[in-house]
Amino acid sequence: xxxxxxxxxxxxxxxxxPPASSKFAFCAARCSTSTATCPAASTSRSGASRCxxxxxxxxxxxxxxxxxxxxxxGWAGYHSPMIRSMTGYxxxxxxxxxxxxxxxxxxxxxxxxxxxxxxxxxxxxxxTEVREAMRLKVARGHVTLTAxxxxxxxxxxxxxxxxxxxxxxxxQALVSRYGLxxxxxxxxxxxxxxxLSAPRDDExxxxxxxxxxxxxxxxxxxxxxxADEGERLxxxxxxxxxxxxxxxxxxxxxxxxRIVAYRARLRENVQELAGGVAxxxxxxxxxxxxxxxxxxxxxxxDRFHSHIVAFRATLDDAGGEPVGKRLGFxxxxxxxxANTTGSKxxxxxxxxxxxxxxxxxxxxxxxxxxxx
Numbered sequence: 001x002x003x004x005x006x007x008x009x010x011x012x013x014x015x016x017x018p019p020a021s022s023k024f025a026f027c028a029a030r031c032s033t034s035t036a037t038c039p040a041a042s043t044s045r046s047g048a049s050r051c052x053x054x055x056x057x058x059x060x061x062x063x064x065x066x067x068x069x070x071x072x073x074g075w076a077g078y079h080s081p082m083i084r085s086m087t088g089y090x091x092x093x094x095x096x097x098x099x100x101x102x103x104x105x106x107x108x109x110x111x112x113x114x115x116x117x118x119x120x121x122x123x124x125x126x127x128t129e130v131r132e133a134m135r136l137k138v139a140r141g142h143v144t145l146t147a148x149x150x151x152x153x154x155x156x157x158x159x160x161x162x163x164x165x166x167x168x169x170x171x172q173a174l175v176s177r178y179g180l181x182x183x184x185x186x187x188x189x190x191x192x193x194x195x196l197s198a199p200r201d202d203e204x205x206x207x208x209x210x211x212x213x214x215x216x217x218x219x220x221x222x223x224x225x226x227a228d229e230g231e232r233l234x235x236x237x238x239x240x241x242x243x244x245x246x247x248x249x250x251x252x253x254x255x256x257x258r259i260v261a262y263r264a265r266l267r268e269n270v271q272e273l274a275g276g277v278a279x280x281x282x283x284x285x286x287x288x289x290x291x292x293x294x295x296x297x298x299x300x301x302d303r304f305h306s307h308i309v310a311f312r313a314t315l316d317d318a319g320g321e322p323v324g325k326r327l328g329f330x331x332x333x334x335x336x337x338a339n340t341t342g343s344k345x346x347x348x349x350x351x352x353x354x355x356x357x358x359x360x361x362x363x364x365x366x367x368x369x370x371x372x
Contacts, residue, residue: 083315083323084372085229086110086141090222094214096123097205099149103218105134107226109369110142118146126208133212137219139322140372145215159196167192226372233367234315237327240364241308244334247357248308251341251350252301258347259292266291297341304337324371331365 091104115134117127134143171184190196266288311330314323338361342354 082227083230084226088226092217096210107141114142
């Protein structure tokens with residue numbers, strides 16, 4: 001049965017079926033719960049309905065809403081509505097063939113997805129599969145994955161007797177030829193390269209699926225750590241927003257007061273300069289009105305408040321998507337409004353509030369840079 005693809009604008013196109021090689025996936029049977037009521041469904045900022053995670057409600061029986069398209073990049077970011085930090089650590093261990101493999105993953109801040117993979121030489125052929133598993137779980141950040149293999153029991157050391165005999169013969173010949181003292185002992189021969197070695201066939205066993213399974217477990221642990229850290233950062237950001245709103249309240253209260261003070265000061269200066277000459281009050285009032293309009297910051301404060309509303313809405317309903325870049329853009333707009341307000345201030349107390357406001361925005365920016 002053909003499915004209907006949802007365009008980014010939210011409008012439906014003609015029935016569309018993906019080719020066999022497509023990475024799009026759909027649920028096998030029509031879901032009885034609409035995207036409007038299914039807890040796994042959400043609406044993107046563009047208006048399109050999409051599934052955030054695998055549906056766990058009883059009505060859906062674990063299937064996806066029929067008309068929801070799974071993104072090509074997989075389920076990264078859709079399994080959890082929480083905000084995630086870009087710093088975290090995860091570790092997991094398991095068996096790959098007869099070897100015990102330990103995988104640890106750590107992430108730090110980066111503008112894009114930047115993987116660094118360190119695998120044992122024998123597992124290098126599976127780097128592509130490991131990289132793809134990382135890409136599906138992590139959207140942004142520098143990700144360092146390290147895997148190391150260990151044998152569960154002490155391996156029996158193997159002696160290459162052919163090599164042993166050749167090395168012993170060569171050493172004995174050198175002793176005789178140059179008249180060396182001490183002779184050739186067992187330890188001297190065993191210390192020569194390739195005479196004594198551990199079996200290496202263990203690393204040739206196992207499969208990519210076993211290694212990727214361990215990597216997935218480590219990435220899940222990493223994502224939990226990043227989500228926990230992200231929630232703490234989100235709480236800090238909400239507190240910072242309250243400080244910013246307090247500064248805006250004080251600026252809004254001071255703005256009309258400084259215009260009244262400026263008007264009185266301007267009248268005094270004009271009267272002093274006029275030296276008793278009559279002043280056209282209507283003309284003076286007109287000039288004062290023009291200056292007051294230029295000094296008005298109400299529009300900047302309104303836009304600032306709208307950016308705060310959008311910032312808080314992004315924190316409260318991230319939908320599991322990376323929000324760091326969006327929050328960064330909103331902060332840029334807030335800073336622009338703060339700069340415009342400062343340029344119109346013409347008042348020491350108001351400038352003091354604007355400086356404090358910009359300092360608080362800088363503290364928020366430092367925290368936002370840690371978010372995915």
